Amino acid sequence: MVRLNNWKTWAVLSLGITICLGGCTQKPTDEQLEVWRREASDRNVQIMADNAKKRQQREWNLLIQGQTATGKPATVSWQELVELATTEVETNDPNHVSQVSQMFNFQGISVASLLKKFGYQPGTTEVTFVCYDAYQVTVKLQDLLTYPIILAIARDGKPIQRDQGGPIYLVFPHSQYPQLKQTYNDSMWAFYVSHMVIGTETAQVKVGNREFNLEELDKLPQVKLLQPVGYRAWWPSTPIPLHGVRIRDLLAAANLQVSDAEKIVVKGKPPIYQSNLNPISINAADIRECDLILATRWGEDKQPIPAKMGGPVTLAVGKNCKGKTQAMPWVTFVEELSIQP
DSSP states (O other), rough: OHHHHHHHHHHHHHHHHHHHTTOOOOOOOHHHHHHHHHHHHHHHHHHHHHHHHHHHHOOEEEEESOOOOSSEEEEEEHHHHHHHHEEEEEETHHHHOOTTEEEEEEEEEHHHHHHHHHHHTOOEEEEEEEEESOEEEEHHHHHHSOOOEEEEEEEEEEOOGGTTTTTSSOOOOOTOOOOHHHHSSSGGGGGSSEEEEEEEOEEEEEEEEEEEEEHHHSSSEEEEEOOOOOOOTTTOOOOOOEEEEHHHHHHTTTTTTOOTTEEEEEEESSSSGGGGOOOOOOEEEHHHHEEEEEEEEEEETTTEOGGGGGOOOOOEEEEOOHHHHHHSOOOOOEEEEEEEE
16 A cells, blocks of 8 residues: 555656646646546556556466376466456356355356366366465366356456456356356355366475485385364364375485474475465474374375375374474475475
8 A cells, every 4th residue: 555655646746747847837726636646546556457467467377287188287378368268157256245146247268178178087087276375176077077167367357356366266157057056165166276286196296306206205104193184175174094204204315404504395386385485394303303294195095195185295294293383384285395594
């Protein structure tokens, strides 16, 4: 707000100085000042909107990952998303709390068209949408192929604002197909989608300069934790057996040592876990003294962790950890561990 107000003031003063340098002899009237204020405010709004649009086009892409036809990930740029946004859905928006019953026209990319474009491997049954803030929802692949479920980028002809779910908003055609609401309730409308994971990815964690796949992780000393999972997406609230490798053992396997002055930063797929402004970091003492594991399996039968549960690799914090470490987020879709001072 301060930057906005400063810009308004500067714009109004600039207009006034320009006119007076031309030789004005009278103070501007209140009406003239009001006109200039409106012009400056309108210009400010336009500049901010243009800058936001440029940032959005430059920074916001959609990553398609997992069990694509080729097994390789792909990036769909913002410009490509705009070109693909040819599907319209008329429905109410459950997150528009002030007008829950109002009908909106959403324009976006049919998820079915993305599935056809990038393909999917035999046996794939689900697609998980991962959001900027680590929220995630999973939809049956067959439903995505059957119904016009879209990744919306506009509502009633205007870009969707960030506080309303944009720039990419997962939208279900509830009004046209009310039966969908029984399976995909209001909580499934995902804000600021950044990734679309088809099935579940192959586990791959980068540690320093080395990468570990699931087979290599399984060969390291395994630990079992029995406790509730630190996030609730698709997990029971009761204690669950989690199996994986301690971070300290993984660092040793990568020939890395962490001094007391250094920390390990855990990065996951959601952009919030990629940020350098507020990283998920663990100090050397906690790495040595408590059970911090990268979980790759769960249950007594050691099933692999699917994407809908934050897998294939997720950070798990043992009950013997203390203080801030005990309260830290359990990072989903873990992709990298790095040492930072």
